[in-house]
Amino acid sequence: AYIPPGRLRQYDLIVIDEVxxxxxxxxxxxxTALGELTPSPFVVFVGDFQQLQPLSGGPELxxxxxxxxxxxxxxxxxxxxxxxxxxxxxxxxxxxxAARVRQPTREELQAFFSGRVWPSDVAAAARSAKxxxxxxxKNFTFLTVTNKGAALLNLARxxxxxxxxxxxxxxxxxxxxxxxxxAVAPGMRIRLTHNVDKDRGFVNGNAGIVRKVLRSDIFVLxxxxxxxxxxxxxxxxxxxxxPVAYGWATTIRRAQGGSDEQNEVSGLSxxxxxxxxxxxxxxxxxxxxQPESTSSSLVPTSPTGSQTSGGFxxxxx
Numbered sequence: 287a288y289i290p291p292g293r294l295r296q297y298d299l300i301v302i303d304e305v306x307x308x309x310x311x312x313x314x315x316x317x318t319a320l321g322e323l324t325p326s327p328f329v330v331f332v333g334d335f336q337q338l339q340p341l342s343g344g345p346e347l348x349x350x351x352x353x354x355x356x357x358x359x360x361x362x363x364x365x366x367x368x369x370x371x372x373x374x375x376x377x378x379x380x381x382x383x384a385a386r387v388r389q390p391t392r393e394e395l396q397a398f399f400s401g402r403v404w405p406s407d408v409a410a411a412a413r414s415a416k417x418x419x420x421x422x423x424k425n426f427t428f429l430t431v432t433n434k435g436a437a438l439l440n441l442a443r444x445x446x447x448x449x450x451x452x453x454x455x456x457x458x459x460x461x462x463x464x465x466x467x468x469a470v471a472p473g474m475r476i477r478l479t480h481n482v483d484k485d486r487g488f489v490n491g492n493a494g495i496v497r498k499v500l501r502s503d504i505f506v507l508x509x510x511x512x513x514x515x516x517x518x519x520x521x522x523x524x525x526x527x528x529p530v531a532y533g534w535a536t537t538i539r540r541a542q543g544g545s546d547e548q549n550e551v552s553g554l555s556x557x558x559x560x561x562x563x564x565x566x567x568x569x570x571x572x573x574x575x576q577p578e579s580t581s582s583s584l585v586p587t588s589p590t591g592s593q594t595s596g597g598f599x600x601x602x603x
Contacts, residue, residue, distance in 0.1 A: 303333065307341075408439055411428070427533070450469075461519075464525070476532065477531050478490060478529060
């Protein structure tokens with residue numbers, strides 16, 4: 287049975303981010319919850335409907351907001367690119383602006399990616415990423431379509447920089463994460479996968495470098511914001527695990543909306559030769575690496591920017 291919201295009543299302003307990804311079923315529940323609030327809070331929808339779409343249910347929220355916009359019943363603000371955009375690469379920005387509204391032609395793709403494609407070997411890609419980091423001093427992050435692609439690249443970087451940790455995992459050792467195992471050592475780049483303590487920065491998506499290992503499952507992470515965070519196991523749904531993953535690669539969906547200026551980003555489009563299909567990322571947390579063979583096209587790029595539009599409704603409906 288549906289229970290009317292309680293805690294929502296204490297808020298005067300509710301901001302809903304990344305609205306392009308909100309599924310129809312979630313939007314229906316949200317619409318009902320907001321409609322029961324009297325007086326209604328000021329609700330702000332922020333996102334870009336040209337970006338990632340809902341995994342299921344169709345674009346009901348987009349349709350609803352568009353109808354209100356046409357009826358002039360909501361305030362609407364469209365944000366333009368500016369000097370503080372996430373990329374200063376004019377060629378990249380031009381390509382992204384064109385690709386977000388139409389499918390690029392084969393000629394445009396060939397022209398843009400000429401000189402940007404790396405070999406398909408993930409070990410070679412890991413070496414290239416490390417070389418780029420040594421040149422500009424910035425962290426290099428691979429963006430992939432699937433969890434499997436991110437796992438392969440994370441494992442390749444682990445084998446390159448931390449062979450002892452890779453050997454521990456290869457023999458079945460390591461500390462349990464939500465889906466697999468991880469071996470931690472000082473200097474590793476780690477990404478957090480669960481919201482544990484917002485005040486300490488122990489939140490999903492935050493990343494940093496391991497500074498000190500106190501125990502195999504307890505360590506100090508120096509976040510990209512320069513804040514030391516004590517990382518420890520958590521319990522969820524009857525499981526105890528470390529809420530972390532290696533941070534050299536992640537999926538596009540998990541990186542969506544990220545604004546860490548220290549990260550250089552590249553894309554990975556892969557197709558595996560295993561008997562199992564390579565499914566896209568649909569889970570809430572990233573899986574840990576599993577060694578598998580792959581044929582990949584690795585495309586190094588500059589940090590990407592995104593155009594964002596926001597609908598500002600005057601009511602919760």
